[in-house]
Structures are given as structure tokens and as C-alpha cells.
Amino acid sequence: MSPARARALLWLARRLAGLGLAAGLAVHLVQAGGGGGPALLARLGESAGWQAFYAAVVGLAVIHGGLGVRDIWRERGHGLAVPLVRRRTGLALLALVPVHVLAALVLLAFPALAAQAFTLAQTPLHRWLEAAAVALVAGHAFGGLRVLALDIGLWSRAQGVLGWLAAGLTAAAALAVLV
Amino acid sequence: MIVTVVIRRGGERGRAERVEFRVPVSGDPTVLDLVSTIQRDHAPDLGYRFSCRVGMCGSCAMLVQGRPRWTCRTRVSLVVRRGRIDLAPLPRLPVVKDLAVDMAPFFETWTSAGGVFRPRDRSAQEFARVTPGDPRRREADAAIECIGCAVCTSACAMAAADPGYAGPAALNRVWTLVNDERDADGAARLAEAAGPGGAFSCRSHGACARHCPKGLDPRRSAAGLRRAAALAALRGRL
Numbered sequence: 556m557s558p559a560r561a562r563a564l565l566w567l568a569r570r571l572a573g574l575g576l577a578a579g580l581a582v583h584l585v586q587a588g589g590g591g592g593p594a595l596l597a598r599l600g601e602s603a604g605w606q607a608f609y610a611a612v613v614g615l616a617v618i619h620g621g622l623g624v625r626d627i628w629r630e631r632g633h634g635l636a637v638p639l640v641r642r643r644t645g646l647a648l649l650a651l652v653p654v655h656v657l658a659a660l661v662l663l664a665f666p667a668l669a670a671q672a673f674t675l676a677q678t679p680l681h682r683w684l685e686a687a688a689v690a691l692v693a694g695h696a697f698g699g700l701r702v703l704a705l706d707i708g709l710w711s712r713a714q715g716v717l718g719w720l721a722a723g724l725t726a727a728a729a730l731a732v733l734v
Numbered sequence: 735m736i737v738t739v740v741i742r743r744g745g746e747r748g749r750a751e752r753v754e755f756r757v758p759v760s761g762d763p764t765v766l767d768l769v770s771t772i773q774r775d776h777a778p779d780l781g782y783r784f785s786c787r788v789g790m791c792g793s794c795a796m797l798v799q800g801r802p803r804w805t806c807r808t809r810v811s812l813v814v815r816r817g818r819i820d821l822a823p824l825p826r827l828p829v830v831k832d833l834a835v836d837m838a839p840f841f842e843t844w845t846s847a848g849g850v851f852r853p854r855d856r857s858a859q860e861f862a863r864v865t866p867g868d869p870r871r872r873e874a875d876a877a878i879e880c881i882g883c884a885v886c887t888s889a890c891a892m893a894a895a896d897p898g899y900a901g902p903a904a905l906n907r908v909w910t911l912v913n914d915e916r917d918a919d920g921a922a923r924l925a926e927a928a929g930p931g932g933a934f935s936c937r938s939h940g941a942c943a944r945h946c947p948k949g950l951d952p953r954r955s956a957a958g959l960r961r962a963a964a965l966a967a968l969r970g971r972l
Contacts, residue, residue, distance in 0.1 A: 559928035563967035566934055566960060630896070630935075639937060702938050706961060711954035714940050 565622055570703060572619035577696045579612035584689065588731065592662075593673050600663055613656060620649055641702070644695040651688060682733060690729035697721035735759050737814055739768060741780070742822040743832045750829075753777070765805040765813065766794050769821065769833065781831030789947065792881030795888070796833050797822040802888035804947040824888045826897075840884045840903070847900035848926030849907035852918040862916045874913040877906050877955045879948050886942035886952050898931040902942035902952030905933050909955035912962055921971045924963045928972065933959035 556564075586595050599605050623645050662669035701717040704710050710717060737759050744750035755772050763771075766784055773780040784794040789807045796805055798813050799820050813819060827835035844850065864871045880903060887893050887901035908927045911917050927933050936956035943951040966972040 557925065557972060558930075559925040559963065560967040560970075560972040562934050563928050563960075563963040563972055567964040567967070705938055705953065705957050708954070708958065708961065711943070711951050711957065714938070714953075 565625075569619055569622040569626075570706060572615045572622070573699050574703060575615045576612065576619055577700055579608070579615065580692060580696055582608070583612065584693075584728070591673075592676075593669065596659065596662055596669055599659075600666075616652055620645070620652070624649065641695060641698045644691055644698070647691055648695055651691065655688075686729045686732040689732050690725055693728040694721070694725040697724050736817065737768065737810060738818045739772060740818065740820045741769075741772070741832065743780070745829055745831050759810060762809050762811050765798055765803070765808045765810060765819065765821070768810055768819070769805065780833070782833040790881060792883030795824055795883040795885050797824060797888070802885040802945055804883055804885060807947060824884055826888070826894065827884070837882075837884065840887060840901075841882070843887075843900045843904040844907050846926075847904040847908055847929075847932055848923040849904050849911065851911055851914070851916075852923075853916055854918040855916070858916075864915045868915075870913040870915065873958060874910045877910045877950055877952070880906055880910075880950060881948060883947065886946050886950075889941040889945035891939050891941060892935060892937050896931065896935060899935045900931050902936070902956065905936065905959055906942075906950060906952035906955040908933075909958050912959065921966060924959070924966050925972055927959045928963040928967075933957075933963065936960075 698721050701721050705714060737757050739755045739757055740752050742750055743753045755776050757768055757771055769782050785791040787806045789804060794805045795802055798808060802824060821833060823829050823833050823835045827839060830836050887903045890902050892899050893901040912920055912923055933956045938953055940953045943953050963972060
């Protein structure tokens, strides 16, 4: 395979995985917001469908994050010197998402621990941390969708407006956690 | 009104210095008028470049108050701050003298990115018929008015960060050729545009679109190239 073809296909894979993740994230946030963590874990423990859904989301995250890190690594020295919200939030998510997934797996395996953990996690500080995490992932997702629109040939001239829209939607998502 | 014009003077190898000129201004001249006045009345050896004076040739671009602009169409009143204007040559290009830069490296990026026309039929006697509504023609039309002034590439953060990046002007040119009915080898051109430092190095900041004096959107052209390259790759034509 020619390097140009590989570059184009990997770019496409990263974009498509990102699109899939955006859809998956929307479902996940609605799920988590609806009944909270305990209900979500309960459904996940019982339903093979939800397990398959989350396995697919994790798979897409591995593809999307892996290819993103690959790009950042190849452009080290100059790529990150350019202020890019998507890259900075993406790197932060690289730390956050594995911890989030691991914690969910542990809580799934030990339901007694889950009950304790969710009781302990009712503090205002936890709520703020949760809002910050939602802001991080929503900011990355909305920023990514904005670029995706450009890449499919839509609203190039409106990228500035879309940027503000992405920032507004991110703030709204974080606020929804707080109120 | 007296305008203080501070010009970065010197050649590439010589030591550059900032020289201040106090220039009487009447009416609302362009920055290029101001530079011409300085050369005529204050510094006959001042080096700068211009040709058409009407925004067609793309040769008079320089940094005005730190921002790349075409000077023949930039009014002094638009850019003057507290009676002062700072002028410098375009960045990242070899300085020939004072405000004039060597544009050769800029146009070399056009070649390396695949921005050179290669006709399908070298002996064609008839005009190629391309209808105005043809989608490819409309794509080319949207990007074709580039005057090669290097303002977009000078404004591009990626071009500043990555010396190997072809830059928005080159990619914009390639996009017009990819959509050119008469072009010989679109696949090879896409392969060049998808090469190192090509369309996949664009990070969609959009500084090119914000700075382009002709109102073009090279960011959109780069996105078009990525899209076309990805489709070609899926079809096994890249």
C-alpha cells in the first residue's frame, strides 16, 4: 500500500471512528443522565446489547485515540506547538477515559463496592469533577464535529460561528450536570 | 497628518535594523503609496516590490503591523495605530532587500505539492467545454482567483510550525487542478497532495481564509483534497 493511500485511509478511519464516538457519547450521556451511574451499571450487567454497545464504543475510542496519538507523536516538536483545543482535550481524555472504563469494569465486577462508591460520590466536589469531565469530552466532541463538517464540505465559512456554538453546547452540557 | 512608519531594513545576511520615517499623509493613501513616498522622498535605496497596484499581481504583500496584507489595497487609515505603522517583509522567506522577499521557495511548494498543470491532451486545438454548472468547475471556480501573494501561507500557524508543510496557497492551487477537466492525472496529483506536508497536515485553523485578500478559502480546498484523497484511497486509486 502506498504511503499516500495509507495516510488517507488512516485519516478516514480516525474521522469515522470520531463520528461513531460522538453518537456513542450522546447515547452514553443521556443514559448516565437519566438514571445515574447505578442504573446504567445495572442495565450494563444484565443486557448483552448494552455490553456490545459499550464494547463497540471502547473499540472506536481505541482506534480514534490511537490514531490521534500517532499523529501527535509524528508531529512532535511542532504539531502541539500550535494551539489546538482538540489536541489538548484529546490528550486529557487519554488519561480520563481509561480510568473511567476501568472504574466501570471494577464496579461491574464488585456490586457491593459500587453501592459504596456511589454513596460516597454524592459530594459537591464530585459533581464539579463530573461536570469538568463532561465539559472535556463534550468540548472534544463538538470541536471534532465542527471539523468533520468542514471535511465533508459543509459550512466552511461558518467555522468561527460553529466554534462558538461548540463552546456554548459544551458549557450547556457541563451545566446540565451541575443543575 | 504625519504618520511614523517603522520599516525593518536590511538583507538576509546583513544585520536588520528598524528605521523610522515620518511621512506627511493627505487623503487616504494605501500602505504601498506610503512606501513609495518614503522611497521617493526619504530613502531612494529602500527595497520593496510592486507591480500592478490594483490587487491583481500579488507582489506587494508584506507584514503590516505584524499581519500579512496586500499593501496596494490596504488603506493607511485601516491599519494606522496612534499615528504609527510597522512594516516588515513576509516571514519565512529569504529577504532580498528590506521589504522584498524571494518568492521562489513559496512557489516551489506549489510544485512539490502537485500544483503544476499537466494537460491531458497536449495537442488539443479546441477549447475544453466545461459547463458553468458543472460541480467540479464550481469547486475550481471557488478557488481559482488566487494571485499568489503568499499572505495565506504567511498567516498559517501550521506553515510557521512545520517547515515541511506545503501551506494553504499550494493546496488551494492543487484543488483547482484536481477539479480541472483538462488535467492529465488526477490520481497522481492526489497522491502528491496526500504526501508528507500535504493536505493531511492542514489543521483547519482557517487563518488562511481570514487573511486571504481575495476572499478565498484555502482551508476548504485542503478539506476537499483530503476528501478526494480518501475516496480515491477507498477505490484503490491512490
